[in-house]
Structures are given as C-alpha cells and as structure tokens.
Amino acid sequence: MxxxxxxxxxxxxxxxxxxxxxxxxxxxxxxxxxxxxxxxxxxxxxxxxxxxxxxxxxxxVCGDGLTPRAVHQLIRMGIDIKAPGWTRSRGMRWVAGERQVEIDWPALGGYPDFGLTRSxxxxxxxxxxxxxxxxxxxxxxxxxxxxxxxxxxxxxxxxxxxxxxxxxxxxxxxxxxxxxxxxxxxxxxxxxxxxxKRQIATAARRYYRSPERSREEFLELWADLRHPRSDRFLPGYGWIFPMGDGRVNVGLGAIPHRRHGKADLRATMDRWLARTPEAWGLREENAEGPVRSAALPLxxxxxxxxxxxxxxxxxxxxxxxxxxxxxxxxxxxxxxxxxxxxxxxxxxxxxxxxxxxxxxxxxxxxxxxGSYYRLGNTAADLVFSRSGFQPVLNRYVMGSPFLLNTLARLLTNLTDRPSRDVIDHVLNTAVRLVPAPNARRR
Ligand SMILES: Cc1cc2nc3c(=O)[nH]c(=O)nc-3n(C[C@H](O)[C@H](O)[C@H](O)COP(=O)(O)OP(=O)(O)OC[C@H]3O[C@@H](n4cnc5c(N)ncnc54)[C@H](O)[C@@H]3O)c2cc1C
Structure with missing residues (x-):
C-alpha cells in the first residue's frame, strides 16, 4: 500500500x-x-x-438523471453537491394518457430525499x-x-x-x-x-433549450408513448429531465420485444414531442445536437x-x-x-x-x-418489453397514493433496511422471497 x-x-x-x-x-x-x-x-x-x-x-449519451440512491453514493464519495451546476429534483411525475401524478422522493433514513441532474x-x-x-x-x-x-x-x-x-x-x-x-x-x-437470456434495452436522448421546463422540480416520465406505425405502446418510457441551465434532457428507452423487435426510437420521439405544448420548446429549432442513442445492458x-x-x-x-x-x-x-x-x-x-x-x-x-434484479428481469420480460409501463400505471395505481409510492420505491430500489414503514416491509419481504441466482454461474 x-x-x-x-x-x-x-x-x-x-x-x-x-x-x-x-x-x-x-x-x-x-x-x-x-x-x-x-x-x-x-x-x-x-x-x-x-x-x-x-x-x-x-x-x-445519458439521461443525466440521478435518483436518491445515486445521490447517496455521491455523498459517500464526498462530492460537493451543493456547488453550482447541480439541479435538485423532489420526485417523479408520471404522465399516462390524460392523467399525471407527482410522487415525492421518499423520506427514508438511509437515503437523501432528493435527486439530482447534471450533464x-x-x-x-x-x-x-x-x-x-x-x-x-x-x-x-x-x-x-x-x-x-x-x-x-x-x-x-x-x-x-x-x-x-x-x-x-x-x-x-x-x-x-x-x-x-x-x-x-x-x-x-x-x-x-x-x-x-438477459435483455439489452436501447435509449436515445437529445438536449433542447427550454427555459419553461429547465427548472422543473420533478423528473418527468411518460408511460403512454406509441410507435408511430403500429400504434402499439412503446415497451419503455420517455423522460424530460430539467438541467437547470435553460435546457432539458429529453429521451426515451425501450426493451426490444422478442416478437416485435427493436423500436424506432427516433420516430417515436418525433411523434411524442409533437404532442407536447409549443411553449415547452421541444421542437427542432431548439434542439442542441443530434439525437444520440446507446445500449443499456440490464x-x-x-x-x-x-x-x-x-x-x-x-x-x-x-x-x-x-x-x-x-x-x-x-x-x-x-x-x-x-x-x-x-x-x-x-x-x-x-x-x-x-x-x-x-x-x-x-x-x-x-x-x-441478486433477488431484486431477478424479479426485475422477470418484469422486463413479461411486462415492460411487451407494453412498457402503461399496464402498471393503470387507473387503480394512479388513483392510490399508497400503490403509487410502493411502485415508485420498487422501481428505484428505495427502501430502508430494516423496514421502517409498511412499504419497506412489503417490498423487502417480496424481494426476500425471491431466491437470489447463483453468484458464480447465474
Ligand atoms: C440514452 C441513455 C440514457 C440513460 N439515462 C440514465 C439516467 O438518466 N440515469 C442513470 O442512472 N443511468 C442512465 N443511463 C445508464 C448510464 O448511462 C450507464 O449505466 C452508466 O454510464 C454506466 O457507467 P459506467 O462507468 O459503467 O460506463 P460508462 O459511463 O460507459 O463509462 C465507460 C468509460 O470507459 C471508457 N472506455 C471504454 N473503452 C475503453 C478502453 N478500451 N480503454 C480505456 N477506456 C475505455 C469510456 O470512454 C468511458 O469513459 C442511460 C443510458 C443511456 C444510453
């Protein structure tokens, strides 16, 4: 040493x-x-x-979004996240059809209650x-x-x-x-x-000048994007993340479906952004650089x-x-x-x-x-790669703060251990019931 x-x-x-x-x-x-x-x-x-x-x-190429789990790691490294250039988020906003819901990051003992973005x-x-x-x-x-x-x-x-x-x-x-x-x-x-046997997703992103959206408090996620040609739901979701510097990071990711193959991300993005209000500025003339994509090994x-x-x-x-x-x-x-x-x-x-x-x-x-990913791989195979997040964000879930918070914490792996509330208890027990794969073979 x-x-x-x-x-x-x-x-x-x-x-x-x-x-x-x-x-x-x-x-x-x-x-x-x-x-x-x-x-x-x-x-x-x-x-x-x-x-x-x-x-x-x-x-x-990235969405530049950091959940409280990632922020926790930055704090462990002693990164000065109070310095200029870091943009804080207070939670996620899910958009699906006519409905949208805002969910604050949970107040946990083991993680901060805010997220960040930084290019x-x-x-x-x-x-x-x-x-x-x-x-x-x-x-x-x-x-x-x-x-x-x-x-x-x-x-x-x-x-x-x-x-x-x-x-x-x-x-x-x-x-x-x-x-x-x-x-x-x-x-x-x-x-x-x-x-x-494991999925590889693809995601694409582009920066837009959007003073209107750049200082948003929520990481925005769209669950109802559709392929322009087939009209099927995108097997993934779209995001609009505030960068705090007059720009937003806009992108979408999808898991290729075994039968339907890869999604045309560029065409899906064009169709999606045409739906967004003009005032947001998510139009060609405000774009910075081309749409770029890369693989996500899951x-x-x-x-x-x-x-x-x-x-x-x-x-x-x-x-x-x-x-x-x-x-x-x-x-x-x-x-x-x-x-x-x-x-x-x-x-x-x-x-x-x-x-x-x-x-x-x-x-x-x-x-x-191990167990959490095993469960996630199953969800990716059976649900997300078929119809994205639309089925899990149905009207019962969207209408129930408890179910929404449970889903948000499941998706972002945010629980206290040992459990401190009912959601921790439900999620930690569910994950514990799934046997972890063998670390050597898997
Ligand atoms: C479009 C998109 C959006 C995403 N959005 C998010 C998000 O919002 N939040 C999130 O948490 N994750 C997101 N991800 C995933 C995230 O980007 C990756 O998981 C993360 O970058 C992984 O970090 P890494 O250090 O393993 O690899 P990388 O970030 O890819 O770093 C690898 C490094 O290795 C270097 N390198 C490669 N080959 C060599 C070589 N032969 N010799 C020397 N150096 C080499 C590269 O130059 C690079 O600097 C996104 C991914 C994509 C594609």
Missing part, C-alpha cells in the same frame, strides 16, 4: 503518451464505475492507475478529478486494447495504445477492474460473454462478475437496473464494493487466500441486488 496519498495540490493526471506504468490495481474506463472504484481504492491507500481512452470533459459532460469530469485528488493516477487518451495474461490465463495487466502515433504500452497490476462500459471489450477478451447480463484477477463493474457487468434503466448509481455503488474487495484482497498474500477474497465481490453484488 502507499504510505500516504499523493500531494493533493498536485493531482496526478496526465494525457498520453507515457511510459509503461505498474500499479496495485488498474481500472479501465473513467466513467462513474471506474472513477468510483479508483476513488475508493485511492482512499484505502491502494496504488491505482485509471486508464481512459477519451479526454475530459467529454460527452456520454455527463461535467459529471464524469468531476468524478475523475475527485479520484485523482484522492491519489489515483489518471491517464487519458489511453485505449486499452487487450488483457495481458499469464500461462494460467490470469490477468496480469493490460496492453494499451496512446498518443497520436498509437504507441503500444503494457501496464501491469495483480488486479484489474473492467469499467469500460456497455461494450465490455475487456470482459469479452477474457471470455466473459453476455448472457443472451439485470446482471454478464457473469461471473469476477474471474482470474478481473472484476467487472457498472455497464461492463450489465448492472443497469431492469426496473427503470438507471445505471449511474449502480456503477458508483459497485465501484465502491469492487474497491473494498480489491483493497482487502491485496492485504493478503498472493495465492488461495487472496483469490478467496476476490471471489467475494460477485457474492456481495448478488447479495445486494
């Missing part, structure tokens, strides 16, 4: 090219998962090298800098191309290219964390294929989450919630668990004792989300 953290006034951040560097842990990818892992490792005194192929600040352009930059300030060495413009393995197939480092000349460099570490996002290239090159769709020196964190491990498509809070939380696991393992001698400690990571992730 390092003696002390690097001089906080001179954080160690550099763009490539650079020489080969060794570390105790290499983290590949400086999105929320990678920066969280690097931050927590550095805080634990571990020498960590964080490799990122792009340079900050950079865009990432990923700033958010990821802030997190990566935070990891550097804690002592992580960040190298941007470094693209990891393949794992370096020993004869037993265990990862011992990574091969990377950097700089305009595409110089090849090998970085070595006894533990590597894959946080390279939905493409999961590193996991794939270690033989960890995607579980084809419900632990890659496993095991640990193999031969490699831990998968965030989208690379398919950790997006099948209940609502949220993945930032999950990436931050898993980054912390992976960091704790690696720090503990590194305190043990190489060999079976260290290996046993590393194998704890999938077990702990499974303990946290």
């Amino acid at each position: 390092r003696e002390a953290h690097a001089d906080q006034s001179a954080p160690d951040e550099r763009s490539a090219p650079g020489p080969s560097e060794d570390a105790q842990v290499i983290v590949v990818g400086a999105g929320p998962a990678g920066s969280s892992a690097a931050f927590h490792l550095a805080r634990a005194g571990v020498d960590v090298l964080l490799l990122e192929k792009s340079s900050f600040p950079r865009e990432k 990923r352009h700033d958010f990821d930059d802030i997190l990566a800098r935070h990891a550097v300030a804690a002592g992580a060495r960040l190298r941007t413009g470094v693209k990891v191309t393949e794992p370096v393995t020993d004869r037993a197939g265990r990862i011992t480092g990574v091969m990377a290219v950097s700089g305009a000349g595409g110089e090849q460099v090998v970085h070595r570490a006894p533990v590597v964390i894959a946080a390279d996002g939905a493409s999961a290239r590193l996991a794939l090159s270690m033989g960890l294929e995607r579980d084809t 419900g632990f769709n890659r496993h095991p989450l640990y193999t031969r020196g490699l831990l998968l964190v965030g989208d690379s491990g398919g950790m997006i919630s099948p209940w609502n498509g949220e993945g930032i809070g999950q990436a931050l939380e898993a980054g912390e668990v992976a960091a704790e696991t690696a720090a503990l393992a590194l305190a043990l001698p190489t060999g079976p004792r260290r290996e046993r400690a590393l194998h704890h990571y999938p077990v702990e992730m499974n303990r946290r989300w």
Whole structure:
C-alpha cells in the first residue's frame, strides 16, 4: 500500500503518451464505475492507475438523471453537491394518457430525499478529478486494447495504445477492474460473454433549450408513448429531465420485444414531442445536437462478475437496473464494493487466500441486488418489453397514493433496511422471497 496519498495540490493526471506504468490495481474506463472504484481504492491507500481512452470533459449519451440512491453514493464519495451546476429534483411525475401524478422522493433514513441532474459532460469530469485528488493516477487518451495474461490465463495487466502515433504500452497490476462500459471489450477478451437470456434495452436522448421546463422540480416520465406505425405502446418510457441551465434532457428507452423487435426510437420521439405544448420548446429549432442513442445492458447480463484477477463493474457487468434503466448509481455503488474487495484482497498474500477474497465481490453484488434484479428481469420480460409501463400505471395505481409510492420505491430500489414503514416491509419481504441466482454461474 502507499504510505500516504499523493500531494493533493498536485493531482496526478496526465494525457498520453507515457511510459509503461505498474500499479496495485488498474481500472479501465473513467466513467462513474471506474472513477468510483479508483476513488475508493485511492482512499484505502491502494496504488491505482485509471486508464481512459477519451479526454475530459467529454460527452456520454445519458439521461443525466440521478435518483436518491445515486445521490447517496455521491455523498459517500464526498462530492460537493451543493456547488453550482447541480439541479435538485423532489420526485417523479408520471404522465399516462390524460392523467399525471407527482410522487415525492421518499423520506427514508438511509437515503437523501432528493435527486439530482447534471450533464455527463461535467459529471464524469468531476468524478475523475475527485479520484485523482484522492491519489489515483489518471491517464487519458489511453485505449486499452487487450488483457495481458499469464500461462494460467490470469490477468496480469493490460496492453494499451496512446498518443497520436498509437504507441503500444503494457501496464501491469495483480488486479484489474473492467469499467469500460456497455461494450465490455475487456470482459469479452477474457471470455466473459453476455448472457443472451438477459435483455439489452436501447435509449436515445437529445438536449433542447427550454427555459419553461429547465427548472422543473420533478423528473418527468411518460408511460403512454406509441410507435408511430403500429400504434402499439412503446415497451419503455420517455423522460424530460430539467438541467437547470435553460435546457432539458429529453429521451426515451425501450426493451426490444422478442416478437416485435427493436423500436424506432427516433420516430417515436418525433411523434411524442409533437404532442407536447409549443411553449415547452421541444421542437427542432431548439434542439442542441443530434439525437444520440446507446445500449443499456440490464439485470446482471454478464457473469461471473469476477474471474482470474478481473472484476467487472457498472455497464461492463450489465448492472443497469431492469426496473427503470438507471445505471449511474449502480456503477458508483459497485465501484465502491469492487474497491473494498480489491483493497482487502491485496492485504493478503498472493495465492488461495487472496483469490478467496476476490471471489467475494460477485457474492456481495448478488447479495445486494441478486433477488431484486431477478424479479426485475422477470418484469422486463413479461411486462415492460411487451407494453412498457402503461399496464402498471393503470387507473387503480394512479388513483392510490399508497400503490403509487410502493411502485415508485420498487422501481428505484428505495427502501430502508430494516423496514421502517409498511412499504419497506412489503417490498423487502417480496424481494426476500425471491431466491437470489447463483453468484458464480447465474
Ligand atoms: C440514452 C441513455 C440514457 C440513460 N439515462 C440514465 C439516467 O438518466 N440515469 C442513470 O442512472 N443511468 C442512465 N443511463 C445508464 C448510464 O448511462 C450507464 O449505466 C452508466 O454510464 C454506466 O457507467 P459506467 O462507468 O459503467 O460506463 P460508462 O459511463 O460507459 O463509462 C465507460 C468509460 O470507459 C471508457 N472506455 C471504454 N473503452 C475503453 C478502453 N478500451 N480503454 C480505456 N477506456 C475505455 C469510456 O470512454 C468511458 O469513459 C442511460 C443510458 C443511456 C444510453
């Protein structure tokens, strides 16, 4: 372990090219998962090298919405969420047909009662800098191309290219964390294929200048979007998230249905936005940039989450919630668990004792989300991929504050444990009744 953290006034951040560097842990990818892992490792005194192929600040296609669960992780990291640029939300507004309901974020003991939005352009930059300030060495413009393995197939480092000349460099570490996002290239090159039984959703977003909607207090979710051609309900939902800077992040996500295939998100978005009031400004002339889309790997769709020196964190491990498509809070939380696991393992001698400690990571992730995701994967297969959220937001649910709050807390995984109210009790019991899948096989 390092003696002390690097001089906080001179954080160690550099763009490539650079020489080969060794570390105790290499983290590949400086999105929320990678920066969280690097931050927590550095805080634990571990020498960590964080490799990122792009340079900050950079865009990432996202809805930019953070639920209280994600905010909780930011607070755990000591991110200054009172600083300018963070926009608070007090809850969700669900729109379905003629009806709309507003649901405040719950007042729980274990989570804050507010959410946030912040563009990923700033958010990821802030997190990566935070990891550097804690002592992580960040190298941007470094693209990891393949794992370096020993004869037993265990990862011992990574091969990377950097700089305009595409110089090849090998970085070595006894533990590597894959946080390279939905493409999961590193996991794939270690033989960890995607579980084809699990869903992959697609989502698209665009920014609009909309002073009218930019300071809204609620994250707005539309459950009744229809495909323009078939008139079927979109198997997902649309969102309008206030950015607080005169803009809104507007998007929609859908789970492909086995029979109907992929949804035409662009056409569905055009039809939807034409329905919104003119005063909101969600029209072509107010758009900033093109519609961009990306994949959402849901419900632990890659496993095991640990193999031969490699831990998968965030989208690379398919950790997006099948209940609502949220993945930032999950990436931050898993980054912390992976960091704790690696720090503990590194305190043990190489060999079976260290290996046993590393194998704890999938077990702990499974303990946290195994049953909840199993239930969510079933809901995604049977309900959301057929007709989105329309069936669960029927008039009985929309008319009952108790059912609405229960649904909201189920979708966002917000309960106190041990249970403090009836909703906690109902949800925690329901999840407990579902057996968690096997962490090693799943
Ligand atoms: C349209 C859309 C909307 C979404 N909206 C929300 C939302 O509102 N709220 C929410 O919580 N989640 C949302 N998500 C999901 C969320 O974006 C992801 O779950 C989250 O970004 C996962 O973080 P990550 O760190 O695992 O991966 P990423 O954020 O993808 O970060 C991966 C990092 O790895 C780097 N990288 C990749 N390959 C390499 C390589 N070979 N070498 C070095 N670096 C590499 C990338 O450049 C990137 O910086 C949305 C997703 C989409 C597509």
